[in-house]
Amino acid sequence: MPSHPASDPFAADLLRGHTDTIVLGTLRRSDRYGYEVHKAIRDATGGEYEIKEATLYASFRRLERDGLVESYWGDETQGGRRKYYRITDAGQAVYRRNVADWRTTKQIIDTLLDHEGGRP
Amino acid sequence: MTEPSVHRILDQAFAGIELTPELQDLKEEMRTNLLARVAELESLGRSPDDAARVAAEEIGDLRAVVVDAADGATEPPAGSWAAQARLASMHKVRPRPAAVAALVVLSSALTATVTLIALGATGAVVMSTVSATLVGLAGALLTCAIVVVALRQETTAHYPVPPARAVGWGAAAAAGVLAVALGATYAGDRTQDGLLAATVGLAVVSIAGLVTLGVTQTNRTKGWVRDAAVQSQDRFSRDPAAAARFGIYSGVVWLAALAAAVAIGLGLGWLWSWTPLVVAVLVEMVLLARMQFPSETRGE
Structure with a gap:
C-alpha cells in the first residue's frame, strides 16, 4: 500500500473540496473520535484515499464553528482521553444538501464530458 | 520509545504559542489520535520507532492547524448580546416538521379530552364511571406522547433526552393526568372508593416519578450555551x-x-x-x- 495515496493528483484536488461533507458522512451513524474518522475514510475507500490528520483537525474546527458537529470528551479510564464528535441536526441537513448538490453536479459533468455508463 | 517521539512532534507544533485551555484540548486530542495511529502501525509489525516516524510523516502540517486555532481563539471577544445572537444563529436547530405536526395534532386532541373531563367533573356532561375513566386514560396517553415527542427533539440550546428517560417523564406526567381525571370523576360520585384509591395511588406514582427524574436529570444544555452563560456573567x-x-x-x-x-x-x-x-x-x-x-x- 502506498504511504500517501491521496497525493495521487487524480482525486486529491477534487476530493479536497468535499472534505467537510465526507467527515460529516462518517459521523452520521455514530459519534467518533478523530482517529476513528481517519480510519473510517481510509477503510471505506480500501486505503485508496486518506485524509491527512492535520486536514481533519481543520475540518473539525470549521464544522464545530458552523454548528454542524459538536464535540465532547469520552470517559476512557485508560490511555489518553478521546474527543468525540457528534453530528447535529444542522449537520445532517447540510450533509443531505451537499450530497444532493454533488449528484446534480456529477450528472452535469458527466453530460458535459459526454461520459455515459462509465465509458468515454 | 514511541511516547517521546509523539510528544516531541506535538511540542514542536505548539512551540512558542501560549497554551489556552482550548489549545491544551487540541494538543490532548492530537496526542490521543497520534498514539492510536502508532499503536495500529505497531500491531501491523512496525518497530516502535518506525511506527512513530511513519505516523509523524502521515499527519501533515500540524503547525498550520495550531496557528490557525490560536488565531481563532483570540477572535471573538464574546459575552455581548450581539455575540450571543450570532452564536445562537450559528447553532440554530430547526424543529422537525414531523414533530411539529405530531405535537399540534396531539395537543388538539388533549385539549378536547381535558375539556370533556372538565365538563364531566362539573356535571355539564353526564358520563358513566367507565367512560370517564376511558377519557382520562386517553388524556394520559396523549400527555405521555406529547412529553416524549417534545423531550426527544434536539433544540438550539439542548440535546434530546435519552429515549428511556423521555418515556419515564412521559409516564410520570401521564400518571398525574390520569390521577386528576379519576379524582374529578370521584368528585362527581363520592360512592366509588376504588376511584379514590386509584387517584391517590397514581398521584403518588406520578410525584415519585417526577421527583426521581428531576433529581437525577443530567445537564443537557449544549456547550455553546454554557460558554455563553459564563461569558455573560457580570x-x-x-x-x-x-x-x-x-x-x-x-x-x-x-x-x-x-x-x-x-x-x-x-x-x-x-x-x-x-x-x-x-x-x-x-x-x-x-x-x-x-x-x-x-x-x-x-x-x-
Missing part, C-alpha cells in the same frame, strides 16, 4: 480583581464620608452633617456603573 463574577478594587474604593468612599460627616457635625453643626453621606451614595453609584459596565464595549 464583570465582578468574571473578574475578581475588579470586584476587589470596587470593595476597596467603596471602603475609602464611606470612610471619607463618615469622617466628613463628623467634621461637619462638629464644625458647622449636626443639622448639615448628613450631606457627605448623600455625596457618598452618588459617588458609589457612579463608581458601580463605571466598574460594572466599563466603556470597552464600543464597536458592538
Whole structure:
C-alpha cells in the first residue's frame, strides 16, 4: 500500500473540496473520535484515499464553528482521553444538501464530458 | 520509545504559542489520535520507532492547524448580546416538521379530552364511571406522547433526552393526568372508593416519578450555551480583581464620608452633617456603573 495515496493528483484536488461533507458522512451513524474518522475514510475507500490528520483537525474546527458537529470528551479510564464528535441536526441537513448538490453536479459533468455508463 | 517521539512532534507544533485551555484540548486530542495511529502501525509489525516516524510523516502540517486555532481563539471577544445572537444563529436547530405536526395534532386532541373531563367533573356532561375513566386514560396517553415527542427533539440550546428517560417523564406526567381525571370523576360520585384509591395511588406514582427524574436529570444544555452563560456573567463574577478594587474604593468612599460627616457635625453643626453621606451614595453609584459596565464595549 502506498504511504500517501491521496497525493495521487487524480482525486486529491477534487476530493479536497468535499472534505467537510465526507467527515460529516462518517459521523452520521455514530459519534467518533478523530482517529476513528481517519480510519473510517481510509477503510471505506480500501486505503485508496486518506485524509491527512492535520486536514481533519481543520475540518473539525470549521464544522464545530458552523454548528454542524459538536464535540465532547469520552470517559476512557485508560490511555489518553478521546474527543468525540457528534453530528447535529444542522449537520445532517447540510450533509443531505451537499450530497444532493454533488449528484446534480456529477450528472452535469458527466453530460458535459459526454461520459455515459462509465465509458468515454 | 514511541511516547517521546509523539510528544516531541506535538511540542514542536505548539512551540512558542501560549497554551489556552482550548489549545491544551487540541494538543490532548492530537496526542490521543497520534498514539492510536502508532499503536495500529505497531500491531501491523512496525518497530516502535518506525511506527512513530511513519505516523509523524502521515499527519501533515500540524503547525498550520495550531496557528490557525490560536488565531481563532483570540477572535471573538464574546459575552455581548450581539455575540450571543450570532452564536445562537450559528447553532440554530430547526424543529422537525414531523414533530411539529405530531405535537399540534396531539395537543388538539388533549385539549378536547381535558375539556370533556372538565365538563364531566362539573356535571355539564353526564358520563358513566367507565367512560370517564376511558377519557382520562386517553388524556394520559396523549400527555405521555406529547412529553416524549417534545423531550426527544434536539433544540438550539439542548440535546434530546435519552429515549428511556423521555418515556419515564412521559409516564410520570401521564400518571398525574390520569390521577386528576379519576379524582374529578370521584368528585362527581363520592360512592366509588376504588376511584379514590386509584387517584391517590397514581398521584403518588406520578410525584415519585417526577421527583426521581428531576433529581437525577443530567445537564443537557449544549456547550455553546454554557460558554455563553459564563461569558455573560457580570464583570465582578468574571473578574475578581475588579470586584476587589470596587470593595476597596467603596471602603475609602464611606470612610471619607463618615469622617466628613463628623467634621461637619462638629464644625458647622449636626443639622448639615448628613450631606457627605448623600455625596457618598452618588459617588458609589457612579463608581458601580463605571466598574460594572466599563466603556470597552464600543464597536458592538
